Amino acid sequence: xxxxxxxxxxxxTTTPSEGRPEKRLFHEYLRRKGLKRTAQRDLILETFLxxxxxxxxxxxxxxxxxxxxxVGFATVYRTLKLLxxxxxxxxxxxxxxxxxxxxxxxxxxxxxLICIECGGITEFFSQQLENIQAEVVRRHGFRMVDHSLRxxxxxxxxxxxxxx
Amino acid sequence: xxxxxxxxxxxxTTTPSEGRPEKRLFHEYLRRKGLKRTAQRDLILETFLxxxxxxxxxxxxxxxxxxxxxVGFATVYRTLKLLxxxxxxxxxxxxxxxxxxxxxxxxxxxxxLICIECGGITEFFSQQLENIQAEVVRRHGFRMVDHSLRxxxxxxxxxxxxxx
DNA sequence: CTGGCTGCAAAGCATTTGCATGACA
DNA sequence: TGTCATGCAAATGCTTTGCAGCCAG
Numbered sequence: 181x182x183x184x185x186x187x188x189x190x191x192x193t194t195t196p197s198e199g200r201p202e203k204r205l206f207h208e209y210l211r212r213k214g215l216k217r218t219a220q221r222d223l224i225l226e227t228f229l230x231x232x233x234x235x236x237x238x239x240x241x242x243x244x245x246x247x248x249x250x251v252g253f254a255t256v257y258r259t260l261k262l263l264x265x266x267x268x269x270x271x272x273x274x275x276x277x278x279x280x281x282x283x284x285x286x287x288x289x290x291x292x293l294i295c296i297e298c299g300g301i302t303e304f305f306s307q308q309l310e311n312i313q314a315e316v317v318r319r320h321g322f323r324m325v326d327h328s329l330r331x332x333x334x335x336x337x338x339x340x341x342x343x344x
Numbered sequence: 345x346x347x348x349x350x351x352x353x354x355x356x357t358t359t360p361s362e363g364r365p366e367k368r369l370f371h372e373y374l375r376r377k378g379l380k381r382t383a384q385r386d387l388i389l390e391t392f393l394x395x396x397x398x399x400x401x402x403x404x405x406x407x408x409x410x411x412x413x414x415v416g417f418a419t420v421y422r423t424l425k426l427l428x429x430x431x432x433x434x435x436x437x438x439x440x441x442x443x444x445x446x447x448x449x450x451x452x453x454x455x456x457l458i459c460i461e462c463g464g465i466t467e468f469f470s471q472q473l474e475n476i477q478a479e480v481v482r483r484h485g486f487r488m489v490d491h492s493l494r495x496x497x498x499x500x501x502x503x504x505x506x507x508x
Numbered sequence: 509c510t511g512g513c514t515g516c517a518a519a520g521c522a523t524t525t526g527c528a529t530g531a532c533a
Numbered sequence: 534t535g536t537c538a539t540g541c542a543a544a545t546g547c548t549t550t551g552c553a554g555c556c557a558g
Contacts, residue, residue: 252540273437277522302484322459327493332489333490421547
């Protein structure tokens, strides 16, 4: 971390994490909880922010190891838990055996289309859907705390690939 | 299975499984696949059919053991897999660490309200919801294969219990 | 008879935890 | 200078699998 403006590595097409509000938020969260800011936690957050929108703990662990091979997976899991607690990450089950994480700070609720061929994940939001859900919940006298709609199928690209 | 109209055991308030089409379906499925009909498989299916609508593999295992303590959990898992394959059971993740199973034969698709206090599960169906989902999928060029909407919250009863 | 089935124990696998060492505040 | 964090390895907990003997067809 000495060079400034270091050339982006081959194939890294992700968002830079410079000045992201998540960093400040995380450090504040740590302070508030009497926890400590460490190089590992910073590295894990940074790697998470610069990753694709949806990532598994395992994949994040591998990415982190590329930058610092000494980091253990326990630390990644523990940090991911912290990130989830303070709203920077959101965890979800997509049907495989992994827990997936997505960036959750400052993002409105949304649902997911999951391609069973390529594993690709498409986010979508429908206010109509939200309204009807709220109505269903109300009708049953529930107090809603969370909800998750997942739709599995074959995406446009994979349908084409199949046809050919 | 000798006595007819045998008195229901104390506390068992479940549906009798006599003459349920699932049995015939299961036996046909086994035959078609060249698999064998065994006492354990019959017992597990019967116990499943007489259980509450939603049950975990673990709970089913315990219920089966009450009737025949010699049954191993591997057999329960293996049978549950068969039942799922032939559409008698449907598996789902409700947010805890267990796989839950519900009776799936001859039942239309539906969604779930899950109470985070008592663990109770309420089924609901909304054609509007289905329509909007289909529209979203269409708009994204997906071919839908499955979908699952889960809503977590506090049910009416638990809200009252809390208030008091 | 013979291939499938069973129960047991062991293995798998993602995730969590215990512990001795190391680092932040 | 005392927590809190880390990395390692072991433990968890649900689920699956290997295997030797057993049973249905």
